[in-house]
Amino acid sequence: MAGRWKNDLKWSDVTPKPLWQNRRQILTGVGAAAFAGLAGPGRALAELAASPSAFSTDAAPNTLEEITTYNNYYEFGTGKDDPSRNAGKMDTDGWEVRIDGLVDRPGTWTMDDILKDTALEDRIYRLRCVEAWSMIVPWVGFELSDLLAKVGVQSGAKYVAFETALLPDVMPGVHARVLDWPYVEGLRLDEAMNPLTILAVGLYDQPIPNQNGAPIRLVVPWKYGFKSIKSIVRITLTADQPPTSWNQAAANEYGFYANVNPEVSHPRWSQATERRIGSGLFAKRQPTEMFNGYGAEVAGLYSGMDLARNF
Ligand SMILES: Nc1nc2c(c(=O)[nH]1)N[C@H]1C(S)=C(S)[C@@H](COP(=O)(O)O)O[C@H]1N2
Numbered sequence: 001m002a003g004r005w006k007n008d009l010k011w012s013d014v015t016p017k018p019l020w021q022n023r024r025q026i027l028t029g030v031g032a033a034a035f036a037g038l039a040g041p042g043r044a045l046a047e048l049a050a051s052p053s054a055f056s057t058d059a060a061p062n063t064l065e066e067i068t069t070y071n072n073y074y075e076f077g078t079g080k081d082d083p084s085r086n087a088g089k090m091d092t093d094g095w096e097v098r099i100d101g102l103v104d105r106p107g108t109w110t111m112d113d114i115l116k117d118t119a120l121e122d123r124i125y126r127l128r129c130v131e132a133w134s135m136i137v138p139w140v141g142f143e144l145s146d147l148l149a150k151v152g153v154q155s156g157a158k159y160v161a162f163e164t165a166l167l168p169d170v171m172p173g174v175h176a177r178v179l180d181w182p183y184v185e186g187l188r189l190d191e192a193m194n195p196l197t198i199l200a201v202g203l204y205d206q207p208i209p210n211q212n213g214a215p216i217r218l219v220v221p222w223k224y225g226f227k228s229i230k231s232i233v234r235i236t237l238t239a240d241q242p243p244t245s246w247n248q249a250a251a252n253e254y255g256f257y258a259n260v261n262p263e264v265s266h267p268r269w270s271q272a273t274e275r276r277i278g279s280g281l282f283a284k285r286q287p288t289e290m291f292n293g294y295g296a297e298v299a300g301l302y303s304g305m306d307l308a309r310n311f
């Protein structure tokens with residue numbers, strides 16, 4: 001869609017900035033000139049043009065600094081600041097996503113293919129990690145259902161499986177057997193088709209930083225953060241429930257569904273409350289909401305299911 005980017009730039013024209021700068025600075029001529037210098041020859045600076053969404057929370061987003069320095073991306077290390085220190089070496093130029101399985105048009109998609117005729121939206125979502133911390137993140141993305149419609153989901157498909165890139169040369173974390181790499185995740189097809197489920201390509205109106213899952217990652221806001229798989233290279237439509245990394249690592253701690261649920265404790269800690277990142281050392285924990293507060297949109301997906309058993 002023309003105008004997806006200001007100046008009609010293509011995804012491949014954009015270099016995510018090595019250093020994140022104040023947005024106000026970007027919009028001034030001085031800032032833009034400084035960036036053009038940083039971006040290097042032949043590369044242009046773009047700001048993602050996205051429309052607002054009724055699905056956004058009006059809660060104040062966490063700062064870009066918080067969102068990009070407190071991360072879980074175990075391929076780059078298990079420390080919260082490991083991804084921001086290590087993920088810069090991942091090269092996302094020429095990224096491709098293979099879409100296959102029970103689809104009418106299997107194939108390999110570049111980011112330009114994926115974003116062609118795709119309207120981007122701002123989605124300011126709550127993110128609740130299974131470790132009982134939370135953030136508010138202003139994603140830029142589009143509904144997964146838009147992409148699935150383009151590939152044509154066949155009637156036998158019941159689940160969607162996702163896979164993260166496995167790049168041992170730049171991912172120090174994959175040399176440790178914390179998980180069985182590559183990181184894999186999955187959704188039931190109706191969960192994948194829900195309008196809340198997005199593929200994010202941006203954050204704070206800029207291409208998504210590597211540590212947050214560049215160049216394209218899943219965001220499923222009513223589920224624990226580990227379902228929102230980063231740096232996707234493969235999407236497969238399947239008839240059977242696909243294996244998922246955390247469930248395989250510890251099935252008694254991490255279920256396939258992983259819906260945020262304050263009433264179902266993790267075996268080692270309560271999920272009733274959460275710590276909002278950036279709220280300060282002495283801030284009160286806040287109550288965790290069923291489905292992370294998205295029950296009006298998604299509770300119907302689970303009617304009749306025992307959510308304590310299907311955790
Ligand atoms: N490939 C991959 N995806 C991943 C993870 C990971 O380690 N590897 N961590 C998950 C977890 S536990 C969370 S809470 C979110 C964190 O996303 P953020 O760092 O953008 O806040 O990413 C999820 N996606």
Ligand SMILES: [Mo]
Pocket residue numbers: 072128129130131224225226
């Ligand atoms: Mo998480």
